[in-house]
Amino acid sequence: MKTFNFDFMRWRLAASMGSGVALLVSVVTLAFAGLNFGLDFTGGTLVEVGYPKTVVANDVRVQLENAGFNNAVVQNFGTDTDLLIRVPSRPEVDQATLGDQIQALLREAEPEMEVRRSEFVGPAVGAELRETAGLAMLVALGAVMLYIMFRFTGKFSIGAVTALIHDVIITLGMFAIFRWTFDLAVLAAVLAVIGYSLNDTIVVSDRIRENFRKMRRGGAMEVINRSLNQTLGRTVVTSFTTLLVLLALLIFGGELIRGFAIALIIGVFVGTYSSIYVASNMLMVLGIRREDLVVPERERLQDDVP
């Protein structure tokens, strides 16, 4: 393991600008374009079928159109023998059998066709899931913030919360910008990002606090720089091993888990970056001083040495 000596805080202005731009783009995209919600949240019907040979999506779309399914979206999925067919919710037909009708129709044309999966989510259930998803995200953020307030004092908690919100918004923003499908698995990943991001921030912040007490000399900039360098080895190794397994998931895990892996990969990058340049930077912006720590920390000295 090496010892590092980077002057992280030298680039803090550039990093702040970068973060600001990324946040702005994310928020604007989320506000105007929104997330590309998957079937879980929009409701509708989805059928994934496998053909014995290469199949042209457009041919199947025409076939469906001729049978009266006018607004079906047909696209190749993973390979050129697989198709994903999505039909939005439509009133006045028995929604629950829409998938069966499509399957029967396609099987008539190609008896060897195999149904890989078929999903139907009623509009009410979709709306409920959207609500629950939002609630889950808010509760997770809320609970974690409560924990931060209990765990840190004053300026540290502001830094941690800022980093957390920064990470979640940018991860969501990436999904909005690239129009990646946001489904339940991605939601789970985003919530895991909340945990991961905070994990990193805690380790870094703990070290900053410890060094403020240990280093008799040096300004805030120096203390923070030293702390970041001390934790850098750990940050890099943990992020790297996490990335290794996530890459394994992304490459070998198949189509269904892809969104999940992507969300966490973004989360690991952004989370690592934010504990250096958002959480710590926030301490600088708020003007952290040695005196901020001395009084409230004295009686907890015993506990706070990690």
Place this chain on the structure above:
Amino acid sequence: MSSMAERLLGMSSGPARAPNSYPMWRYLMILGIVTLGVIYALPNLFQPDYALQIRSDSADEAMTPMVLSTATAALTEAGIAIRATETNERNLIIRVNSDVDQLRGREVVQTALAATGEDYVVALNLASTTPAWLQAFGAKPMSYGLDLSGGVHFLLEVDMDKAIADRMATEEDNLRRILRENRLRYVPSRDWVDGKRIDIAFYDEAVRDEARTVIEKEYEEFRIQARDVDGRPGLWLTLTELRVREIEKYAVSQNLQSLRNRVDELGVSEPLVQSLGRSRIVVDLPGVQDSADAKRILNKFANLEFRLVARPDARPSETEIFPYEGRDIVLERRNIVTGDRVTNALQEYDPDTGTPQVSINLDGVGGDRMHDVTRDNVGNDMAILFKELRPRTRIVIEDGVEVVKHFSVEEKRLINVATIRSALGYRFRITGLGLGEARDLALLLRAGALAAPMYIVEERTVGASLGAENIDQGMRSIVIGFSLVLVFMMVYYKGFGLAANVALTVNLVLLIAVMSVLGATLTLPGIAGIVLTVGMAVDANVLIFSRIKEELAERSPQAAIEAGFDRAFLTILDANVTTFFVAIILLAIGTGPVKGFAITLAIGIVTSMFTAILGTRAIVNLVYGGRSLKKLVI
């Protein structure tokens, strides 16, 4: 806090023990936990066999050797290899070699057993291959979720509006009867029911007040208010919230029961049927491939009504007209018996004509009624009505928002008219149905009617091939991700990396063991959770090692090891608590796939803390503890 850390970490607090050594009992304890972990994780390595499960429907009948020989003979004849057979009480398991054999075998066995005339259910099953000595510990493999095993998931919504409307209609009849019996005159010929309220109008207030007293004595389910109805003194009877809940509960439990019976009839080996919230029911059918077929049976609201054909002098208000074979038949409105009185129903073939028929057994009350009515009507005609509710949806604008409303269309079809030759009893036959209809009707009558119609609000079907693919890809991700991490740790940390790798492996074993013991279901997101846990579990070790390395600058190697573990402890705890929080929140709020991920994540955090803090420490202690170190390389 530090004293807790001391106890947990086994820091040498007295001068008697050498630095960085655990007492023997602690090594033994860790060894014991790891051994248990291995035992309970092991069953997951044994691939289950494809199997056919045969069970008898009649409750008192044990599986006879005859059934076994019939089934095996049929399978052998069809060229399907049998791996093994076993019998236990009312189940017969036949193991075969592949899923193709399994599917074909089911049809072969079904046909062979149907010829015996008894009723058997042949289900597809996965038979465990866990060795007996592991089973003796109660060890069993994790079950697969639908996304891995393939199968159908339904979420059904019980139509509570209809359940309540039905109840209100019954109460309206009762109220009219009570008022008539007490000679209390009400304003006739108006519709009393308005949603959850019944409005009754009277001619004067005295009668109204008397009616109120009478009704209050007989009824608890209504909140009764004196209000004007249509400009006359009247009563408002509103269903109390408590009673609404009761009706809902009854409808859900009745439908649950009926669904369970139906699922049994479908021949699914390990189905899940349970209620969710106030009005929903989840049905998971692992292994089922044809969702259309399952849907047709599960959600069918069908019933039978037996009625007399009306005499020519019957009052029109008491009759109903149905078309039958090109002419109109006038039936009495009143039923003799409905399908609710059926105790058993079997689809058979008429021995003379070979056409399908359903033979029906009625319960005591139904049989008596049938007997009485037919005895008095020998020579007259009786008709059988087939009643079905078909689910439909429409969009309504409610408060400016488009809302999807479910409703049902009731279809009644006359399927049979026959002259009563003699008094009928508890057993009789119905003809006039197609084969499919006869089979479904027999099944539905056996399984019991639904208390209220249901709508499918969510369906997820995963094909068997996609399920198998998901398992393959998931396992490959775990193996590759895990290997990459092991190699990296070896290269980066050398000796300490080896210790971490042992801890990491133990962590994986423990995670799988705990999930198996808890009976958790493994899903694709669950696998993703395992993979993620493998990646993040390293963190605890990394924190410890980097801390030891720093301490080495100021202390002796032994003291550095001790301080490193001690100081990293709180940071590890801290860093894991947040992720654990998130996992618990996901578990509480999440549904299906999210839950699978949350469970793995939560368990993974606990096992990784155990292995990193106690496991790695034990290894490091064993290797370095108790001897004098001049130099330590991390």
